[in-house]
Amino acid sequence: MLELSDIKSSEEELQDYYTQLRAQHVTPAWIGGGISSEPQSKAVPYLWHWRDLRPQAMRAAELVGTQQAERRVLRLTNPELPGIASNTLVANIQIVMPGEVARAHRHSGAALRFIIEGGGGYTVVNGERVPMFPGDLVLTPNWSWHDHANDTDGPMIWLDGLDTPLVRMLEAGFYEEYHEERQSFGAAVNSSPWHYPMSEMRAALQRLADSGSADAADGIILEYKNRRTGGPVMPTIACFMQLLRPGEQTRASRRVCCTNYHVVEGAGCSIVGGRRLDWEDKDVFTVPTWTFCEHVNTGDRPAFLFGFSDAPVMKALSLYREEKRA
Numbered sequence: 001m002l003e004l005s006d007i008k009s010s011e012e013e014l015q016d017y018y019t020q021l022r023a024q025h026v027t028p029a030w031i032g033g034g035i036s037s038e039p040q041s042k043a044v045p046y047l048w049h050w051r052d053l054r055p056q057a058m059r060a061a062e063l064v065g066t067q068q069a070e071r072r073v074l075r076l077t078n079p080e081l082p083g084i085a086s087n088t089l090v091a092n093i094q095i096v097m098p099g100e101v102a103r104a105h106r107h108s109g110a111a112l113r114f115i116i117e118g119g120g121g122y123t124v125v126n127g128e129r130v131p132m133f134p135g136d137l138v139l140t141p142n143w144s145w146h147d148h149a150n151d152t153d154g155p156m157i158w159l160d161g162l163d164t165p166l167v168r169m170l171e172a173g174f175y176e177e178y179h180e181e182r183q184s185f186g187a188a189v190n191s192s193p194w195h196y197p198m199s200e201m202r203a204a205l206q207r208l209a210d211s212g213s214a215d216a217a218d219g220i221i222l223e224y225k226n227r228r229t230g231g232p233v234m235p236t237i238a239c240f241m242q243l244l245r246p247g248e249q250t251r252a253s254r255r256v257c258c259t260n261y262h263v264v265e266g267a268g269c270s271i272v273g274g275r276r277l278d279w280e281d282k283d284v285f286t287v288p289t290w291t292f293c294e295h296v297n298t299g300d301r302p303a304f305l306f307g308f309s310d311a312p313v314m315k316a317l318s319l320y321r322e323e324k325r326a
């Protein structure tokens with residue numbers, strides 16, 4: 001007959017054994033726990049108000065030049081994480097002032113820019129000039145050369161989303177500076193694979209709303225598709241836009257992925273892991289993995305929530321799950 005073995009050893013014997021193991025850099029797996037029945041994020045739900053972020057971005061532009069800072073970036077910091085907004089993805093605020101450039105470089109972390117404020121300006125991606133208007137999504141995929149320039153009269157401010165915490169954890173990060181400050185580029189192209197104008201997304205959401213085919217759980221939601229593969233925009237990051245009509249409330253759900261949201265416009269609240277996050281135009285908030293989340297548009301305007309998550313990583317590794325609250 002097979003059964004669980006029952007061995008009684010003395011505390012002294014055990015401690016002596018553990019001491020030997022430690023000296024040999026070996027750790028017994030049966031002490032220290034480490035098993036949980038479901039994901040427990042170290043990150044906590046958190047919201048950053050635009051009314052706080054914008055003045056500090058402007059202050060950064062007074063204090064630090066793009067000569068001093070490779071990128072003039074404020075890292076939104078989850079209260080429980082080291083300098084990052086979520087477990088695998090950062091959500092940062094970058095500002096480029098009139099006449100400034102942020103020099104060309106590339107890295108193995110993939111990045112997205114979601115434009116918050118500005119009247120133009122551009123990012124050069126692998127020699128292609130990509131315009132940046134409020135509400136636009138601009139991609140600079142893994143290892144693509146990119147530099148930013150503001151040729152307008154006002155500040156340009158955008159949300160940077162990158163997978164650098166993931167890349168760092170995988171110890172796969174490379175970084176390289178371009179041999180010149182800026183890339184040269186040809187005439188602006190009409191449509192770039194790395195550019196998703198807000199006007200297109202807004203129209204597509206409106207068409208979906210008009211068709212009456214809203215999902216009661218999620219409101220009106222569209223994922224940005226990679227224009228070449230039809231899949232997520234980048235291998236490590238999925239982006240989507242969610243439209244909530246006035247009074248609309250989504251059903252609570254949770255997913256194995258961390259998600260950062262930016263309120264493009266509108267006012268409302270999200271209940272995230274039991275915490276109520278009240279948001280309005282241009283705020284940013286983070287939803288940790290496997291945390292119930294529901295959104296409510298409490299205002300009298302349509303609300304547009306831009307979101308980006310690491311769901312493609314979870315799906316590629318067969319780790320993705322989602323659950324709607326009954």
Ligand SMILES: [Fe+2]
Nearest residue numbers: 105107111146
């Ligand atoms: Fe970069």
